[in-house]
Amino acid sequence: MSDTSTQKLFRDNFPDQKPPLHPEEAVVEADRCLYCYDAPCVKACPTHIDIPRFIKQIASHNLIGSAKTILEANPMGHSCARVCPVEVLCEGACVFTAWQERPIAIGRLQRRATDHLHAQGVWPYLPGPDNGRRVAVIGAGPSGLSCAVYLRRLGYGVTIFEKDRLPGGLNTYGVAEYKMTQSTALEEAMAALSMGVKTLYGKEVGKDLPAAKLLKDFDAVFVGIGLGATNPLTIPGEDLPGVWDALPFIRWVNARNLKPIGKSAVTIVIGAGNTSIDAVTQSLRTGPGRVIMAYRRSPREMKAYDFEYRLAQTDGAEFLWHAAPIRIIGDKKVAGVEFIKTRFKAGKLVPIPGSSFTLECDRVIKATGQSKPLPLAKTLGLRLLPDGRIKTDPKTLATSVKGIFAGGDAVNGGKEVVFAAADGKRAALSIHRKLLGPGLPTGDAYWVSTIEGRVVAPVPERGSRKPSRIKTRSMPRRRR
Amino acid sequence: MPDLSTDCAGIKSPNPFWLASAPPSNSGEQVMRAFEYGWGGAVWKTLGQDPPVINVTSRYGAIDIGGQKAAGFNNIELITDRPLEDNLREIYQVKKRYPDRAVVASLMVPCERTAWHEIVRRVEDAGCDGLELNFGCPHGMSERGMGASVGQVPDYVKMVTEYVKEKAKKPVLVKLTPNIADIRFPARAAKAGGADGVALINTINSLMGIDLDTLTPKFAVGGKISHGGYCGPAVKPIALNMVSQIANDPETRGLPISGIGGISTWRDAVEFMLLGSSSVQLCTAVMHYGFRIIEELTAGLEDWMQIKGFTRLDDFIGLSAPKIVEWKNLNLHQKTVAEIDRDKCIGCDLCFIACNDTAHQCIGIDRKDGNRKPHIISDDCVGCNLCSIVCPVDSCITMKDVKTGLRSITWEKYTANGLKGYTPVYKRMHG
Numbered sequence: 036m037s038d039t040s041t042q043k044l045f046r047d048n049f050p051d052q053k054p055p056l057h058p059e060e061a062v063v064e065a066d067r068c069l070y071c072y073d074a075p076c077v078k079a080c081p082t083h084i085d086i087p088r089f090i091k092q093i094a095s096h097n098l099i100g101s102a103k104t105i106l107e108a109n110p111m112g113h114s115c116a117r118v119c120p121v122e123v124l125c126e127g128a129c130v131f132t133a134w135q136e137r138p139i140a141i142g143r144l145q146r147r148a149t150d151h152l153h154a155q156g157v158w159p160y161l162p163g164p165d166n167g168r169r170v171a172v173i174g175a176g177p178s179g180l181s182c183a184v185y186l187r188r189l190g191y192g193v194t195i196f197e198k199d200r201l202p203g204g205l206n207t208y209g210v211a212e213y214k215m216t217q218s219t220a221l222e223e224a225m226a227a228l229s230m231g232v233k234t235l236y237g238k239e240v241g242k243d244l245p246a247a248k249l250l251k252d253f254d255a256v257f258v259g260i261g262l263g264a265t266n267p268l269t270i271p272g273e274d275l276p277g278v279w280d281a282l283p284f285i286r287w288v289n290a291r292n293l294k295p296i297g298k299s300a301v302t303i304v305i306g307a308g309n310t311s312i313d314a315v316t317q318s319l320r321t322g323p324g325r326v327i328m329a330y331r332r333s334p335r336e337m338k339a340y341d342f343e344y345r346l347a348q349t350d351g352a353e354f355l356w357h358a359a360p361i362r363i364i365g366d367k368k369v370a371g372v373e374f375i376k377t378r379f380k381a382g383k384l385v386p387i388p389g390s391s392f393t394l395e396c397d398r399v400i401k402a403t404g405q406s407k408p409l410p411l412a413k414t415l416g417l418r419l420l421p422d423g424r425i426k427t428d429p430k431t432l433a434t435s436v437k438g439i440f441a442g443g444d445a446v447n448g449g450k451e452v453v454f455a456a457a458d459g460k461r462a463a464l465s466i467h468r469k470l471l472g473p474g475l476p477t478g479d480a481y482w483v484s485t486i487e488g489r490v491v492a493p494v495p496e497r498g499s500r501k502p503s504r505i506k507t508r509s510m511p512r513r514r515r
Numbered sequence: 516m517p518d519l520s521t522d523c524a525g526i527k528s529p530n531p532f533w534l535a536s537a538p539p540s541n542s543g544e545q546v547m548r549a550f551e552y553g554w555g556g557a558v559w560k561t562l563g564q565d566p567p568v569i570n571v572t573s574r575y576g577a578i579d580i581g582g583q584k585a586a587g588f589n590n591i592e593l594i595t596d597r598p599l600e601d602n603l604r605e606i607y608q609v610k611k612r613y614p615d616r617a618v619v620a621s622l623m624v625p626c627e628r629t630a631w632h633e634i635v636r637r638v639e640d641a642g643c644d645g646l647e648l649n650f651g652c653p654h655g656m657s658e659r660g661m662g663a664s665v666g667q668v669p670d671y672v673k674m675v676t677e678y679v680k681e682k683a684k685k686p687v688l689v690k691l692t693p694n695i696a697d698i699r700f701p702a703r704a705a706k707a708g709g710a711d712g713v714a715l716i717n718t719i720n721s722l723m724g725i726d727l728d729t730l731t732p733k734f735a736v737g738g739k740i741s742h743g744g745y746c747g748p749a750v751k752p753i754a755l756n757m758v759s760q761i762a763n764d765p766e767t768r769g770l771p772i773s774g775i776g777g778i779s780t781w782r783d784a785v786e787f788m789l790l791g792s793s794s795v796q797l798c799t800a801v802m803h804y805g806f807r808i809i810e811e812l813t814a815g816l817e818d819w820m821q822i823k824g825f826t827r828l829d830d831f832i833g834l835s836a837p838k839i840v841e842w843k844n845l846n847l848h849q850k851t852v853a854e855i856d857r858d859k860c861i862g863c864d865l866c867f868i869a870c871n872d873t874a875h876q877c878i879g880i881d882r883k884d885g886n887r888k889p890h891i892i893s894d895d896c897v898g899c900n901l902c903s904i905v906c907p908v909d910s911c912i913t914m915k916d917v918k919t920g921l922r923s924i925t926w927e928k929y930t931a932n933g934l935k936g937y938t939p940v941y942k943r944m945h946g
Contacts, residue, residue, distance in 0.1 A: 062582070063582050066581045066582040069863045069865060069907050070865070071862075071863040071864055071865065072863070072864035072865060072867060072868035073864055073868075073887075074863075075862070075887065094581075130861040130862055130863045131861075133861055133862065134861045134908070494867070494868070494871045494872075496879075496882075
């Protein structure tokens with residue numbers, strides 16, 4: 036495929052799913068916001084961005100101020116504005132939603148502010164004065180970048196070890212382009228790193244350098260390594276050419292490495308999570324042919340959000356429910372998938388004997404969840420939960436090993452960017468408290484207050500009686 | 516169909532909606548087009564002595580509030596900058612073509628008897644139905660001893676009105692400036708000078724703001740500006756109050772009023788009429804949307820009159836004026852408390868924080884199980900209305916009258932009784 040036709044394909048098929056708001060449109064939308072007290076959207080945001088405040092800053096034409104409000108609570112605010120599942124977080128909690136009205140377009144307003152900030156080339160934060168302590172961050176994904184930003188603000192020296200060649204983690208390599216372009220992910224990551232973070236690319240801890248060295252060379256370590264490769268199906272034929280893992284496939288599409296695919300080509304995507312939807316829509320948008328999403332359970336058990344499922348439907352995907360793959364067929368390359376029908380029996384999913392059938396296809400994309408980060412966690416000696424996630428104290432994100440903290444997908448098992456950003460922030464404060472105690476440098480109180488959520492001056496609880504009177508004993512009594 | 520025709524101080528028109536003296540009535544061509552749409556009358560853009568004034572560019576400014584464009588409007592345009600002869604010829608032509616519409620000549624000349632006699636004679640010869648003396652224009656002309664500088668001195672108002680009445684055969688309206696401490700004084704002076712009615716309000720002294728990038732006025736003439744006249748939806752409450760003051764003043768009660776100030780819809784117009792206006796004048800809304808708005812102004816008024824069972828404007832003009840009284844005549848024993856409809860409440864908690872931070876601390880929230888819906892602590896509520904004002908949901912918070920069984924007592928009666936007879940109906944929280 037020639038370069039220009041690739042460009043055209045992306046222009047035509049990967050337009051912004053949520054396009055930027057026109058400046059006037061943003062002000063009108065911002066004016067719709069009621070400025071709720073103790074707003075539910077703020078509570079629903081894992082990073083507790085003061086949403087009504089940043090929206091009113093847009094209404095008063097203070098876009099840089101608005102972006103600062105966002106980035107104080109979430110250094111990944113630029114990507115979250117695009118990739119956050121706002122329907123189930125802030126916008127889902129908006130009082131307008133409960134009122135059966137269109138919620139405030141919080142995600143798009145956030146994008147209005149952070150787009151402006153990046154267009155101006157402004158990054159609002161400076162590193163704090165050097166406090167002499169050094170922290171290693173493993174992984175330059177959302178949790179690692181978030182942690183690094185706050186640690187730098189607190190005055191720590193930060194070195195990030197990143198196994199890939201670019202920062203951003205899944206933001207850079209694993210997001211469908213209609214949600215966010217790679218350059219957006221990179222502009223955000225580079226801005227964060229510009230706070231004087233030392234980054235070593237192509238360095239995989241445990242492989243390119245011994246894990247033990249980190250503990251010796253640094254005062255603390257943050258582990259933000261995400262998850263591993265796609266879980267194997269453990270069925271025959273899995274290694275045939277034409278069988279893809281979802282994340283490398285998405286990465287391949289983002290890198291514009293398109294190879295022509297036949298007009299009547301059939302792609303089967305196995306799995307029904309949000310990554311499966313990404314794989315489905317990207318196959319449909321990059322080539323002709325049919326795409327069938329196969330899932331061994333029913334739509335009710337599907338992990339993908341409703342709005343993601345609807346996107347796959349409107350993109351023209353076909354769906355195969357209650358079909359478990361048992362064999363990938365093919366000689367030199369994939370030619371089809373053999374499935375067996377399933378049903379629930381006493382709450383358990385069982386195959387229906389004798390119900391197997393074969394679908395011919397040209398490509399199989401496996402999207403059955405990523406494996407847990409077992410090898411590095413084991414090297415570091417971290418205790419794991421039974422499902423393979425790294426065990427941490429939810430309040431501090433401290434692992435079982437002294438001085439090592441962890442967050443993001445490796446801890447939560449695979450969630451959105453905003454959860455990783457929240458973890459990075461929480462871990463940065465924990466590391467600071469562990470190393471230097473409870474005191475905070477000036478200028479850091481605000482973001483710290485967003486870790487658990489902000490209520491500055493709570494209104495006292497009241498029954499039907501009068502509130503406590505302000506004592507005026509020190510004032511002279513007026514003579515009558 | 517209800518009869519919309521009106522007689523304001525002897526000036527008759529098929530409906531009460533007149534174009535105010537302003538840019539929309541600057542030429543015969545414009546006024547005829549307005550009449551074609553159905554406007555009942557037009558007060559011509561103010562006529563003065565030749566040579567005509569010179570205007571500046573630019574001339575208008577506006578402020579947008581919460582997405583509402585031109586919620587407030589301001590201008591520094593002077594009176595007509597066209598020769599008197601042209602205007603008079605066009606008045607004659609308009610009147611000939613639309614004999615049933617009211618054409619009122621707005622006038623402004625120096626405070627000299629001969630100057631006023633001269634212009635009155637000429638405009639009456641042109642065939643206008645009435646005269647409006649512009650004692651209100653707050654910018655430019657006031658620096659030259661005309662406009663608001665006359666309206667701010669009741670003695671001048673009376674003197675010039677007398678000059679005009681010495682010659683005028685047609686009804687005379689005096690247009691008042693709101694840039695004064697008490698509107699009743701110039702109104703009384705107008706009446707004493709023989710005016711057949713008053714028209715109010717003219718525009719309010721104002722600046723539209725400073726640009727934060729350039730640090731110069733947002734609306735400017737080459738980087739500088741003089742104060743202008745403020746009008747548009749934002750000024751309506753000020754105008755309504757002044758109209759009611761004149762309608763209720765024992766000295767001016769019954770003096771015909773042409774109501775002006777922020778009228779955009781038929782509803783606004785009805786409010787001015789309920790307070791005693793027998794015609795209304797519009798400008799900003801016309802400048803925003805064009806002459807076509809008259810179609811809904813008359814249709815809306817007709818529909819409302821039919822619903823209310825009114826057949827002519829006199830059935831309701833002035834009906835609400837007696838309900839505007841001095842504070843001392845309000846009932847101290849009236850008790851009102853807020854009530855929240857929990858089914859309608861969306862949990863924005865604006866009433867909660869407004870009441871607790873800034874009013875009377877009588878709204879609580881039971882935070883159990885994530886509940887966000889506030890409740891009124893009725894015993895403590897002073898019925899101030901703030902919660903219902905900030906509530907974004909229509910009729911979610913309503914103010915309910917509470918029967919106290921107490922007889923009405925006003926401040927006037929209470930003080931006359933030697934501070935006796937008042938039983939508290941609300942708690943003073945911080946007393």
